[in-house]
Amino acid sequence: MSTDALPMVVPAPNLPRRVRIHEVGARDGLQNEKTAVPTEVKAEFVRRLAGAGLTTIEATSFVHPKWVPQLADAEQLFPLVSDLPGVALPVLVPNRRGLDRALALGARRIAVFASATESFAKANLNRTLDESLAVFEPVVRHAKDEGVHVRGYVSMCFGDPWEGAVPLTQVARVCTALRDMGCDELSLGDTIGVATPGHVRALLSLLDGEGVPVDAIGVHFHDTYGQALANTLAALESGVSTVDASAGGLGGCPYARSATGNLATEDLVWMLHGLGIETGVDLGRLTATSVWMAEQLGRPSPSRTVRALGKPTQPHEDQ
Amino acid sequence: MSTDALPMVVPAPNLPRRVRIHEVGARDGLQNEKTAVPTEVKAEFVRRLAGAGLTTIEATSFVHPKWVPQLADAEQLFPLVSDLPGVALPVLVPNRRGLDRALALGARRIAVFASATESFAKANLNRTLDESLAVFEPVVRHAKDEGVHVRGYVSMCFGDPWEGAVPLTQVARVCTALRDMGCDELSLGDTIGVATPGHVRALLSLLDGEGVPVDAIGVHFHDTYGQALANTLAALESGVSTVDASAGGLGGCPYARSATGNLATEDLVWMLHGLGIETGVDLGRLTATSVWMAEQLGRPSPSRTVRALGKPTQPHEDQ
Numbered sequence: 001m002s003t004d005a006l007p008m009v010v011p012a013p014n015l016p017r018r019v020r021i022h023e024v025g026a027r028d029g030l031q032n033e034k035t036a037v038p039t040e041v042k043a044e045f046v047r048r049l050a051g052a053g054l055t056t057i058e059a060t061s062f063v064h065p066k067w068v069p070q071l072a073d074a075e076q077l078f079p080l081v082s083d084l085p086g087v088a089l090p091v092l093v094p095n096r097r098g099l100d101r102a103l104a105l106g107a108r109r110i111a112v113f114a115s116a117t118e119s120f121a122k123a124n125l126n127r128t129l130d131e132s133l134a135v136f137e138p139v140v141r142h143a144k145d146e147g148v149h150v151r152g153y154v155s156m157c158f159g160d161p162w163e164g165a166v167p168l169t170q171v172a173r174v175c176t177a178l179r180d181m182g183c184d185e186l187s188l189g190d191t192i193g194v195a196t197p198g199h200v201r202a203l204l205s206l207l208d209g210e211g212v213p214v215d216a217i218g219v220h221f222h223d224t225y226g227q228a229l230a231n232t233l234a235a236l237e238s239g240v241s242t243v244d245a246s247a248g249g250l251g252g253c254p255y256a257r258s259a260t261g262n263l264a265t266e267d268l269v270w271m272l273h274g275l276g277i278e279t280g281v282d283l284g285r286l287t288a289t290s291v292w293m294a295e296q297l298g299r300p301s302p303s304r305t306v307r308a309l310g311k312p313t314q315p316h317e318d319q
Numbered sequence: 320m321s322t323d324a325l326p327m328v329v330p331a332p333n334l335p336r337r338v339r340i341h342e343v344g345a346r347d348g349l350q351n352e353k354t355a356v357p358t359e360v361k362a363e364f365v366r367r368l369a370g371a372g373l374t375t376i377e378a379t380s381f382v383h384p385k386w387v388p389q390l391a392d393a394e395q396l397f398p399l400v401s402d403l404p405g406v407a408l409p410v411l412v413p414n415r416r417g418l419d420r421a422l423a424l425g426a427r428r429i430a431v432f433a434s435a436t437e438s439f440a441k442a443n444l445n446r447t448l449d450e451s452l453a454v455f456e457p458v459v460r461h462a463k464d465e466g467v468h469v470r471g472y473v474s475m476c477f478g479d480p481w482e483g484a485v486p487l488t489q490v491a492r493v494c495t496a497l498r499d500m501g502c503d504e505l506s507l508g509d510t511i512g513v514a515t516p517g518h519v520r521a522l523l524s525l526l527d528g529e530g531v532p533v534d535a536i537g538v539h540f541h542d543t544y545g546q547a548l549a550n551t552l553a554a555l556e557s558g559v560s561t562v563d564a565s566a567g568g569l570g571g572c573p574y575a576r577s578a579t580g581n582l583a584t585e586d587l588v589w590m591l592h593g594l595g596i597e598t599g600v601d602l603g604r605l606t607a608t609s610v611w612m613a614e615q616l617g618r619p620s621p622s623r624t625v626r627a628l629g630k631p632t633q634p635h636e637d638q
């Protein structure tokens with residue numbers, strides 16, 4: 001799939017030279033799909049993502065199948081993709097049982113999913129915020145003892161459908177707690193997509209003041225209100241160089257108002273490459289992968305870039 | 320339509336305090352619609368946009384009906400809305416004949432539509448670039464003699480479907496020519512939506528060096544590759560305070576690869592209000608207007624914000 005040598009590359013000052021894309025389509029994307037995706041199709045999706053140059057691909061979740069039936073095949077899927085050279089395959093684990101299942105399969109990177117708000121901790125995990133952190137602590141500690149890399153998702157960092165605005169200090173408290181228990185990396189989630197660029201800068205500035213190093217921070221924006229890429233630009237300007245995105249814009253948050261969810265990896269790559277920022281990703285191959293996945297799911301990709309590049313250029317003379 | 324006191328307002332440094340939104344939905348939006356919209360519906364659309372707080376509403380185009388049949392009712396529409404208090408109603412004019420028609424109805428603001436590239440001048444106007452500028456010169460001069468405010472659109476500033484990348488110096492040459500003939504304001508168009516933030520900054524920096532004042536510059540981004548709002552943020556950071564947008568994301572460019580076109584005014588307002596930038600716009604009323612217009616057109620708005628705010632919040636306990 002040709003990208004016509006576009007976008008034109010024009011760097012901007014004070015941005016990272018290279019961005020690591022944390023691809024979440026296979027986990028965060030497919031866990032929100034109603035269509036049952038066969039294990040072999042998931043494995044092929046992960047292989048194609050790797051073939052497009054993505055090097056961090058969140059593969060699946062070792063959560064109880066009762067809660068996320070879409071990913072009930074984690075045990076079958078993981079061994080099918082775990083030998084991809086040069087590709088890190090983090091997996092989500094909700095508790096010690098999930099960690100043990102992941103470790104038994106040889107997982108070397110895990111992620112835990114915390115909340116910045118009481119309401120979401122209650123809705124998603126049926127625990128208070130402190131109770132949920134207390135559950136994660138032994139999980140993270142044991143993972144670190146096993147030499148496993150741990151990512152801590154912090155959801156609802158910029159707003160919550162029940163509480164509305166979320167105080168930055170509360171987000172910082174959860175982030176610091178996750179760092180203190182040993183998380184190597186945090187992913188700051190705008191789960192309902194309400195953030196704007198000043199809000200992003202303010203949170204990153206506060207975390208910097210609290211001693212959380214910017215290279216331990218990833219950002220995870222949703223496009224519910226169309227803000228994801230502008231917020232990403234603000235984060236890059238604040239020094240962030242790890243960005244979560246979902247191939248083709250798969251998935252979203254079941255609590256958000258709109259079906260539009262994750263930032264599409266293709267839209268992100270278009271901006272990064274235009275800015276001269278290295279990603280290692282081949283945009284044409286990635287787009288072809290998302291077109292293929294959309295065919296498997298039977299519906300078009302919500303990514304603007306996938307929709308645009310999926311069509312041939314047909315300049316016509318009439319107007 | 321409630322916006323739930325979101326987004327949370329967190330200003331960012333070095334941005335304009337106030338942005339003037341140049342609303343193009345009634346002209347640029349409807350001219351690209353296949354559905355024939357009755358004149359009274361168009362008038363009601365303009366009135367509702369004004370009621371939502373927009374103060375610059377591009378109303379219609381005095382181009383020959385053969386080329387833009389959707390706006391063939393310009394003579395009937397303009398008098399229906401020309402008495403809206405505090406609202407400027409620029410109209411597009413392609414030539415002296417169009418200008419005379421607009422002036423006869425009392426129009427006080429006009430816009431001409433130039434191209435930054437030879438290919439688009441040829442395709443859109445069937446003239447060379449210099450020939451098209453020569454046609455605009457007496458139009459702009461006569462308008463200025465009549466005390467009319469003149470906006471010069473410069474399309475294809477960041478890329479062209481035939482030529483690919485467009486040299487910044489060529490864009491600057493067209494911009495300077497339009498300023499020299501008397502244009503009060505320029506609108507820099509990314510007609511095919513390929514720009515990225517560094518490219519935007521670079522063009523604005525070049526124009527600054529060429530003596531084009533930033534307060535005479537508006538930006539007109541398309542969302543074909545999802546870049547419009549990130550590019551807008553870059554333009555704001557460069558001092559631009561006039562931004563074109565289309566209510567509900569109506570319209571687009573017939574030469575672009577995708578149906579996704581103009582930046583949606585609602586998505587823009589969400590970002591601006593989150594940044595604490597004044598617009599004078601009531602987001603709830605604007606969204607309601609776009610929902611109403613989508614009903615008239617019989618298809619949903621492509622604006623993410625309109626889609627999200629158009630639904631009730633329904634947090635649910637299961638996941």
